[in-house]
Amino acid sequence: MTRVAQEGWRGGLAKLTARRTTRWVLGAVAAAVLVAIPFNASPYTNLQLALVIALAVSLRGMDVLTGHAGQVTLGQSAFFGIGAYSGGYGFAHGWPAPLSFLLAVVLCVIAGVIVAIPAVRLRGFAFGVITLALPVVMAPLAIRLDWLTGGPVGLAVTTVQAPAWSGLADDQWQYLLVLAVGAVMFLLAHNLLAGRVGRALTLIRTSEIAASSVGIPVQRYKVLAFTVAAAYGGVGGWLYLTAVHYIGVDSLALTLSISMLVALVVGGVRSPLGCVIGAAFYILVPNITDKATPGRSALFFGVALLIVLFVVPSGLSGALRAGWSRLLASPRPATPAAAPPSAEQHASA
Amino acid sequence: MNIVQQVIDGMTTGSIYAALALALVLVYRSTGMINFAQGQMAVLSTYLAWAMSQTGVPIVLAVVLAVVIAIVMGAVIERLLIRRFEGREHLTMIIVTVGLMTTINGVVIWIWGADLKTIASLFPSDALGLGSARFTVHDVGTVAVLVSVIVVMQVLFQRTRLGLALRAVADNPQSSALSGLPIGVLLMTGWALAGAVGSLGGVLIAPKISLQPGMLDSVLIYAVAAAILGGLDSPIGAVVAAWVLGVVQNLAGTYIPLVGTDLQIAVPLVIMAVVLLIRPQGLFGRREVMRV
Amino acid sequence: MPEPDAPSGDLRPSLEITELSLLLGGVRALSDVNVVVEPATIVGLVGPNGAGKTSLFNCVCGYYPATSGRIRVEGVDVTRRRPHEMPRYGVARTFQHPILEPQYTVLENVLTGGHIGIRSGPLSYALRLPQAVRQERRTIAAARELLGYLEIEHQADLPAGELSYGGQKRVELARALLTGPKLLLLDELASGLTHEEVMDLAEVIKRIRVDHRIAVLLVEHHMGMISAITDKVIALVEGVKVAEGTAAQVQRDPAVVEAYLGAA
Amino acid sequence: AGTASLLLLAACGRGSDATGSAGTDPGITDTTVKIGTSQPLSGPLAAIGEATVAAAQAYFAHVNAQGGVKMADGKTRKIEYLYYDDAYDPAKSVQNYQRLVHQDEVFAVFHPLGTGPNQAIMARANADKVPHLFTHAGGAQFSDRAKNPWTIGWGPTPDSEGEAYGKYLAAQNKPITVAVLRQNDDLGQGYLNGLEQGIAGSQVEIVKIATYGRTDSTVDSQISSLAGTKADVLFMAVVLPPLMISGIKHAGTLGWSPDIYMANNTSDITGVLKVGKLTDLRTLYSASFIKAADDPQWKDDPGVAQYLDRIKSFPKALGNLVNGEIAYGEAQTMVAALQQTKAPTRQALMDAVHSLKGDSISDVLLPGVTLDSTDPTAPPVHGHVVQHFDGESWVAREGGDE
């Protein structure tokens, strides 16, 4: 191949490794900060952060389905609810935490598969609206199954408590637990998407026809994505319960699913960071605007949403990434115009 | 128990969904997207009609004025807001309309508060009878308006140059621009027309369920379901589907003990899911072209 | 290396289509078409627009269900198999209009062709099992090698959306090749290329046939290319096979001249 | 290394923050006392939340204008009233609670609205030993001192409202059939339970029960199937005004004219009867415990007149009259409790809260309704008066409860 192309390749590699090291350093710092936060923050802050992580986990699952596989879902809050109720039931009946966690995952996977198998036959809006049935059914069903869910009153429970040796308050311990589980979930998602599965889902989003032409079983992968989303929703819900200590029908308003989609887009699809930022946006912005103008938080949330989309259409994470790479980028050769002719003229070479 | 009454009640409820569903279909046909803010836009113009009628303007005139304002509002929203997101990912556009929905809701509450208002109906609320079943003139009037909107929309899209242009732009804006179609104007027109239909829906619905900022929040969900079940690009489909949903919901809630009145709100969505699985393009929709 | 023109007799045909008919929305797109593609041969498929060439590909690849008839790949009946199963039978294709993920780089796009070559499932990936990592690496290496083979290595890291039409077609070819096919269906691969580029591509296809022992069924309107590389040409007109033979024979066939080539 | 030092730094942990020094609890100084609430100020219940906040603000503003509340430890303190929006989402209520208690450091949490939000707050408040007072939610569980000593309700439970009407029906001493439409939740269930208790052993019979969900846009279907029973009485345990209005109208369309019982929450004259144009009906009943401010019969009542006067600068209280007035009563009770608090501690406040008794505490309660917080299993406000709508006023009915 031409010399220029090789240089480009090597340059790319160098940039890649440079980026990787900065990433590691940044990651380590971020991790340290995240772990250190609860020790100095108020229970209010810890609760908010735990909620952000719980929601982010749920969004990460949605991102696999909606961002990567391109199937817009409006049903995520149902799985969130299943996860939270599993946790609630488990804690209310004195189960050890891992057991109810497992229940949350298993139930959501089962529910996810059952719903997904027919639903993935649909495309576009139809798929999204079909999934909307889930949260609509959720509330009356939760009321009916009151032996399980506490009915309209809900379940108020004591969740995980800090062990005595740790010397921590419960909210600190809960935050750390949520953080740890969240980190594992994000790592799993990262691994899952890096490589074969991620490529398959992305190609499905672009073209199901192209995907099947290379042997990707489209339906099965969509079911997989939906199930992953469901499982993540369940874990998110379980974490939410761990932090909030309460789950009831009022927690699962019909708009929650839509809000999750909003958060995902605001944060930026196909990005782990986007999930976290989106979750933070959803949790924190109303708290901030509420301080300024109690009672107008919805209005300001709407306006903030529009502004963000307006200014950074690829989501906040996209903006951050762009800003970051502009900061890092060694000044690029300013003349891409000078691309060597040889590169394009392989055919006549 | 009177099945006929349940069917008629179902149709009145369905008409509520249908009024909004028609606006959704209109926006979809002329811009290719679903507008989640449609309900709130309708609410806003209904409030305007109410505010005018409060100052003594006769209701019919107030409604006409509100529809006109809604047309302008639709166009302005498209021009100032939606336009900036053109060509972006579809999902982003949807979320923009969600943001718009939240914002308009906030504005309505800010201006008029969140308490109930009554707006006069365009039709009297006298009871009419059909055998043992009862309904009101308002219900009949609503159906009549819906049917006329369907006819107008059908003629618009199938018989006029404007309709053809709208369909072309919805199918592929870039390609339509190559034929010299004024994309911006057409998209604006689509939003404006949908605004008109939506506001008409709003003033039809409001007397029935009382005017308040959130009055169409849950209606929107069923309207979307009806639009999709009907085929998303078919006005008749949307209305028929809305009636089907309303009727089935009532019958299931009343006569199937397992469902009961508590779970009946879920029935329309389940029905929709089942139908779509059999006919993915919806009852009246055309299958989207997919070529290999 | 065996002589490509003389396939060893003990092998079944790479593709054997018998009496294939296809109804599409009431229209008879294909009527009783018979096609045999011997291993490691290149067969051209020509015919006027709307003759049913792409539809024939779509039947073989499972996108359209055959109304009647049989399709066999290396002797195995694959009629009415679903599209995603076909690569496992060794069938790969390119599309008349290229379909790539525009945001992926060329390399990533090609890698999607490695899907069936990797055994590790989602769980192995999520847990980053060594086996998955190993297979992933192997696939990347194979994809790079293929890019080199097709002389588009220098574009490996360009987003596919930035390629010209011709460039995209080549990426599609690489993607199809990475599935490790025994039978390659190429739908107008040379359209939109200059004469010289077409001839280069013809060389590449010949080389593929030799190096990988792949049979190729080729839809092409470029008669120069057809003449240069095909062992056999089949002509379809309105879903009916009207001629079969060497390129020269078919080009002389009156029916083909009338409906397809036009009186010169 | 960075991580380690950060951890080390962090390991010092959070200083003990709860109980301050010198016997004073957070949120109270010699001149101020801070209380906070969480209300739905956006979303479908925003009107109710806003009215609740506005009415409480109005009363506290009045008290502060008088110099503040003179507490039993001899000091006079101004009341600082904080409120946050929870959009009726319990998770937000919990955040607001944490914010109020741990960041703003309020002395007590006051009248949060709704079952879910209060349920979510209750356990935390009791664990933190923070007073959680006069919940703006009627569930009996909020007035169960044995289980949750730091929580107390205010208004009577929906059960007792249903029971009042049931007893009224039973006292008619004739066969009466009742059809019930109730909200599909604890509120609706409470009304129904109460009704059943009230009619127990009488000739009154419930012939059919239908439910609706909060997101239903109409209740036509339910009303139609209830109408099929031709019952004498329609018990509307409906707490959403639009559905109350359209339901009653639909019964009219069907030509069914039973006596209609309207849940107190959704029976106000301005916001429901007038808006719904139902004032011509002579078949409407309700059971209340407050003097409705828009009811002409209380025009000259000093308590109501004062109320109307005080909310003048807080017009949002008019957005939902019933809830505004109840919130006003809650605020009056709060002030009364503070007045009797003998020390600047939360425990002292609870002691005061648990010993409130007397008719002077709130002047918006109906005659015959009492306020007494000494019963450890019931909310402080006791009693309901069954009323009939005469076209202008809700007129008390003989034979009602208490």
Added chain:
Amino acid sequence: MALLEIRDLRAGYGAAEVLHGVTLTVEEGGTTALLGANGAGKTTTLRALCGMIARRGEIVFDGQDITSLSTERIARLGVAHVPQGRGTLANLSVRDNLLVGALLRRDRPAVRADLERCLAMFPALAKRIKAAAGTMSGGEQQMLAVCRALMSRPKLLVLDEPSLGLAPVITRRVFDALVGLRAEWGVSMLVVEQNATLALSVADWASVLESGRVAVAGPAAEIVGRDDVRRAYLGT
């Protein structure tokens, strides 16, 4: 007089410039062929001309500077563009596609006549007049795209590989038709075409692009004579 004059056109995608100063003219009633290798920038040139991407330089059409006009405005001035690949409205019927092409025309009878003429020219379209355009074969869609452009009766027809996917007999028919129309209503053409023999046979002027620059330009007859051009594009 030149109908179209492009001078020093620079354009690209995002930060990357693809065209580095392209200059090119189309005479009134004339035909210019634009040749070039894969990725040379032919499509980009046409896109820039029609305002589909950001561009700098000077584009004068019919005496008017159109460098900063939008696609639709340019189209309304009388420039019809047949894009590379599938230039149809997939969910609209064949008939509607053709009518969209003529939407801006007021002369209904003439439109109907043109429609009939297109259908007569390509019976494949007539046969499937009610079918959704997207279901048609690649070549049929290409015919439809060309017809849709013709339906607007443009002053300048911009064709990006009109023969793409067309059978030889149809390709010839398309070009015959184009020549006929040029004679009949004097439409001018800018043609990108890999079938260079054909393109040069109808063109009076030709430019060869290489990596975003015009490498060779001249009268078509002269260009045909150049050895390098013959080798790369004509195969003779």
